[in-house]
Amino acid sequence: MKRVISFTPGDSENPYNWSTKKKWFIITTGIIAVTNSTFASSLPSGAMLIIQQGLNVMHTEVTILTISFFLLGYVVGPIDFAPFSGFYGRRSVSIIAFEWFVVGTICCAVNPNIASLLMFRFLAGVGASAPMSVTCSDDVIISGLSFIPLLFCPETFASVLLLRKAQRIRAQGDAEVIAPLELEDRSLKSALKTTLARPFRMFWNESIVLLVSLYLSLIYGAFYLFFQSYPIIYQGIYGFGPGISGLHFILVGLGASFSFVGVILWDRHINRRGPQNNL
Numbered sequence: 014m015k016r017v018i019s020f021t022p023g024d025s026e027n028p029y030n031w032s033t034k035k036k037w038f039i040i041t042t043g044i045i046a047v048t049n050s051t052f053a054s055s056l057p058s059g060a061m062l063i064i065q066q067g068l069n070v071m072h073t074e075v076t077i078l079t080i081s082f083f084l085l086g087y088v089v090g091p092i093d094f095a096p097f098s099g100f101y102g103r104r105s106v107s108i109i110a111f112e113w114f115v116v117g118t119i120c121c122a123v124n125p126n127i128a129s130l131l132m133f134r135f136l137a138g139v140g141a142s143a144p145m146s147v148t149c150s151d152d153v154i155i156s157g158l159s160f161i162p163l164l165f166c167p168e169t170f171a172s173v174l175l176l177r178k179a180q181r182i183r184a185q186g187d188a189e190v191i192a193p194l195e196l197e198d199r200s201l202k203s204a205l206k207t208t209l210a211r212p213f214r215m216f217w218n219e220s221i222v223l224l225v226s227l228y229l230s231l232i233y234g235a236f237y238l239f240f241q242s243y244p245i246i247y248q249g250i251y252g253f254g255p256g257i258s259g260l261h262f263i264l265v266g267l268g269a270s271f272s273f274v275g276v277i278l279w280d281r282h283i284n285r286r287g288p289q290n291n292l
Contacts, residue, residue, distance in 0.1 A: 016189050017196070018179055020171070026178060028169050039169060042162045046107070050141045053118075054083050055240040057134075059259050062248055068127045073249070075127060077241050082131045084237065086138020092209060094143055099194075102173035104166060107143050111163060114140030239265060 020027040057064060057079040065076045090110070098106045117137030124130045168174060172194045179192035215222045240262075247258035 015191050017193055018175060018182070018190055019193070020175070026174055028171060028174070035167075038162070039166055042166045045162065046143075053114075053141055054087070054138070055080060055237065058240040058244055059255055059262075061244040063255070064127075064130070068130065070127050073245060078131055079134050080237060080241055082135040083138035083141070086135045086140075087142045090139040090142025093139070098170065099172070102168045102170045104163075104168045107166075108163060110140045110143030112140075114143075116140075236265075 020030075024030060057076075061073065061076050064070065064079065065073060070076050094106050094110060114137050117133050117140055120133040121130060121137060124133060168177075172192070176192040176194045179190050179195070182190045216226060217223070243261055244255075244258060247253045247261065248255065251258075
């Protein structure tokens with residue numbers, strides 16, 4: 014008779030029971046990855062005129078597509094990577110996506126024309142959606158520095174950890190042990206069907222998901238509109254150099270930093286009030 018295993022209380026293999034130091038290492042690695050990805054998505058905005066002149070692009074609107082195509086990769090990437098993360102875990106998929114991005118990044122740096130640049134920006138965005146990213150030749154260095162902690166980051170997906178534990182126990186002679194993940198339909202067809210259908214079901218059937226998605230679409234649209242319009246306004250109209258016009262992005266970074274602090278303070282407030290108000 015098959016026996017389904019689970020984590021026992023205090024099990025050292027359960028990610029919830031890992032040491033605080035190990036958890037902070039994983040959190041820091043994730044923060045670096047997300048920061049890297051956001052940095053890469055908007056980085057060409059500081060070099061729009063250079064790209065336009067270097068690749069002989071006639072229209073500024075075409076150059077702006079270097080950001081748009083990267084964001085399009087953001088949309089496509091999770092649909093492809095999500096099913097595989099359920100099979101092989103978060104760590105393996107993240108490493109493969111990062112390597113994918115590095116290849117796309119290098120191709121962006123050596124592309125001969127705007128068409129190939131847009132294509133490789135899209136492919137880089139797919140890899141960055143894991144999220145892992147860099148954007149130009151200098152950022153390959155940033156990519157390498159970010160890749161180092163990722164290599165030492167352990168697998169955190171509990172279902173995959175239990176699967177590996179069951180496989181290890183069976184290898185030791187107990188053939189009746191299985192993991193909960195092995196009871197599910199793990200075919201690629203089923204995974205893709207679930208991954209593709211679930212977002213649309215939640216979007217139309219859950220009003221909170223619909224409203225939050227619309228709100229975030231507006232916020233992100235305005236956010237990237239700044240990135241695309243600053244070079245056009247400050248370099249094209251006011252005649253500032255790339256360095257001076259880039260100073261305006263500092264304000265965006267300061268605003269994001271203030272919001273980060275605000276979220277932390279709000280979470281602490283909720284945690285303090287929660288037990289008293291059943292929150």
